[in-house]
Amino acid sequence: MNTHIGNRLQGSLPKIGIRPIIDGRRGGIRESLEDVTMEMARNAAAFLSENLKHSNGLPVECVIADTCIGGVAEAAKAEEKFARAGVGLTISVTPSWCYPTETMDTHPTRPKAIWGFNGTERPGAVYLAAVLSAHNQKGLPAFSIYGRDVQDIGDTTITPDVQEKLLQFAKAGLAVATMQGKSYLSMGSVSMGIAGCIVDETFFQRFLGIRNEYVDMTEFVRRMELGIYDQAEYESALAWAKANCNEGAEVNPAHLQRTEEQKAGDWETVVKMTLIARDLMIGNPKLNAIGYGEEALGHNAIAAGFQGQRAWTDYFPNGDFMEAILTSSFDWNGIREPYMLATENDTLNGITMLFGHLLTNAAQIFADVRTYWSPDAVKRVTGHQLEGRAANGIIHLINSGPAALDGTGRQTIDGQPAMKPFWDITEQEANDCLEATKWSPAVDFFRGGGFSTDFTTRAGMPVTMARINLVAGLGPVLQLAEGYTVELPDDVHDKLDQRSNPTWPTTWFVPNLTGEGLFKDVYAVMNNWGSNHAAVSYGHIGGDLITLASMLRIPVSMHNVPDDRVFRPSMWSAFGGMDPVGADFRACQALGPLYR
């Protein structure tokens, strides 16, 4: 049962502003267009509200300007209404010719789209072309939505191609607006010299509109020792963990095994850590009641990371239970929105997870990009010939201990494995995810013990792996690969898993190949990955990620998304539409980050 709506964060949910644009000439023209234009706006609003939800489960609201916008006075009035309502992105709609610079949305940072009706009784497409040229000339990029087939004026249906573009734009625009003003919370600092953990405040502030917050991991010790957590919740959480988390095999040599007594203590610690990390991220009113008003507020963190190794894990139980449970869509409180929490405080992977979450509303898998297994290598080691989707080789995604339990693939859509928004997950599915997961005593890397998440993702799940990298002289770049999860015969899996780490969560991934360049073969994808980590989202969401990246002015260095799902502001084609990858880099560089 969906007992919780989403996470409590400060700041209102962004709305979509709909701007009905009209030819302002009175005495016949404007009058003839009023109804059809407003109707187009109402249709767009209804369609978006019916099809979109915020990641916390609440419906997306649209705000329509009070009147059609025929000139600058009405544009300003709409703007005033939008500012009051908290509009985070706009869609201008029109079936007719109107006056571009007098009616356009000139907000400097808000994502914008224009839907120009494809009819010819009145020239909506002429306006669309003219207003896009104005946007491009003024450096205010806008997305162009233009139906493929001519419709009759007054036809209120939104054709499937237009629907797709409205949704792709709106999802990415909502993600941009949702991130704005929130925080990323680093719990600890840089783990084991991993560069992605270094907080680049300029990136957060200027590209994402996110502020950076920091706490030392000693804060966990203080809260555990002084009892700064909700005692009643702690008891129910511990009881739930005991009842629902199956302990996995002990694989440590005898001299490294922790005693039963130590393990019992470790369970108490990891449950407390989970409560504390969540309270640090979003606060907890219960702490107010026990005299900790400041702690009750939290850090308004839409995403966070936990350093773990090694300052913490050399002495305390590792963060695997905390990271796995918080990034999952359920816990002792029931089914709820997953938290975006990066292992090793890899801030760049944490933000990639956040992108995936805001675009899919579902949990994300944090993974080490560990091994490319060629068909020959698998054959040599196991005697097995890879076949089917795995025939060209596989990439072993395996995080160093935790991953969202949604990653087991035990939720389904039409019988196929999926990771779903929390409001679509059934209690049975949550139980199946728990059932498919073992919690094994941590291995030798973790001197302080803890319990790692061991599962194997079910085959046949369409997924997208992605990663933001920071590159000197370039800034942030996004890379992504759409593909599928696969499974191997048990004995083959075990042989490969044993070589890596049998106590950690495995996703066998196969990218969709194009036969050329970075997607020439599976090896090329592995070989061109920009770091040790990736975030894995449910579905083929490369198109949505590309749209979002373009809004933030983050170029995409590597993707395998078919052309018809690449949707960027119209300005991009002027930077060299014959060479879309190069054009993306040039456009992002010329515009600079979204926020100054």
Ligand SMILES: C[C@H](O)[C@@H](O)[C@@H](O)C(=O)CO
């Ligand atoms: C346990 C190891 O130290 C792992 O944490 C390490 O291989 C990584 O995950 C690096 O990202």
Ligand SMILES: [Mn+2]
């Ligand atoms: Mn790692």
